[in-house]
Amino acid sequence: MTGPRRANQGGGVQSIERAFDLLELMADAGGEVALSELAEASGLPLPTIHRIMRTLVTSGYARQQPSRRYSLGPRLIRLGETASRSLGSWARPYLAELTEATGETSNMAVLDGDQIVYVAQVPSQHSMRMFTEVGRRVDVHATAVGKAVLADLATDTVAQLLGRSGMRAQTERTITTVAAMQDELGRVREQGFAIDDGEQEVGVRCYAVAVPGAPAGAGISISGPEGRMTRIATDTIVPLMRRLAKDLSAELRTASHSA
CATH class of the missing domain: 1.10.10.10 (Winged helix-like DNA-binding domain superfamily/Winged helix DNA-binding domain)
Incomplete structure (x- = not known):
């Protein structure tokens, strides 16, 4: 602690x-x-x-x-659910812009305990698209948005969280050791975004960035079939994601100060 x-x-x-x-x-x-x-x-x-x-x-x-x-x-559950819905409402316009620019499904998720929970989504218009139910909880180590959030935490906090979660393998590509994840988070910090390359689900690739200064550890991501996602130019899409995350963060801070 x-x-x-x-x-x-x-x-x-x-x-x-x-x-x-x-x-x-x-x-x-x-x-x-x-x-x-x-x-x-x-x-x-x-x-x-x-x-x-x-x-x-x-x-x-x-x-x-x-x-x-x-x-x-248990009363914290109600507060958390209400806060998640509010975050989702604020996030949707930003996610809609991201989906329009990429053609892929965009998501917002937050760190809740030792897991990531999805609080908002704007789906792709492709017939073959990724769909993650809002409210779904997933292990933090196997998702791009989880990595993006972890990269903003202190090294010892990351080690404690991953030690509790167990880092279960989701696919053969899942990172399953704390040491390997710390190396991965170093790359995330260096390049400014995180990747889930079939680590949560085979054939699916995701890119994510953290929402800086969010009230809970939060991130936004885009996800889609691996074949389509490899054609997305990260050098143009990542700056857009980072700008949207920064704008969303500013709106959240404004809302919290005016409350």
């Missing part, structure tokens, strides 16, 4: 900021932690953490297990 994310900057409610810090630390740890682990990661006193966690449990945003460890609570 990483340390506290924010300091009180005046005008905020410190107890609320601390509660969100603890929820994010729990998410980083895979959704379940002990009080001592939260104390070590946050730097807060145990009595303070215990008081906040008791409030979160009472309101349904956390649960206390029989082992006395704490896990994320």
Whole structure:
């Protein structure tokens, strides 16, 4: 787990900021932690953490297990689903522009726990096209959008996440070791985009970029049959994807500041 994310900057409610810090630390740890682990990661006193966690449990945003460890609570599911729908609504105009430019299916997905969940899609008009159901959850290591999101995370955070997920092989091309994925993420950072070359599904290729500064780790991608995707000129399409991701990020930040 990483340390506290924010300091009180005046005008905020410190107890609320601390509660969100603890929820994010729990998410980083895979959704379940002990009080001592939260104390070590946050730097807060145990009595303070215990008081906040008791409030979160009472309101349904956390649960206390029989082992006395704490896990994320069911009320967060509703918040997450609503936030995902909102992200999808903002993303669709940008995805539509991407699909119009490439002729291929475009998607937006976010990191949720240790998996990627798709929150928006604009399908290709080709009779043979890729279709990923909105709301579908997939393993982060086997997708282009997952790699794009991972490339924005710290190396130790990536290792912890991949260690928890198990990196199961989806096809014979799937990267299945943390070391190999760290090498791959280095290439993603260097070239500015990620590729899924038949690693999630045989015969399918995807390109993806991260949405910078998104409220949750997020990315946009295009996907299609391998034969068509190899003819897409990445030197022209990737700059378009990065521009759309940057514009979407700016809209999300504006919306969050005006809320």
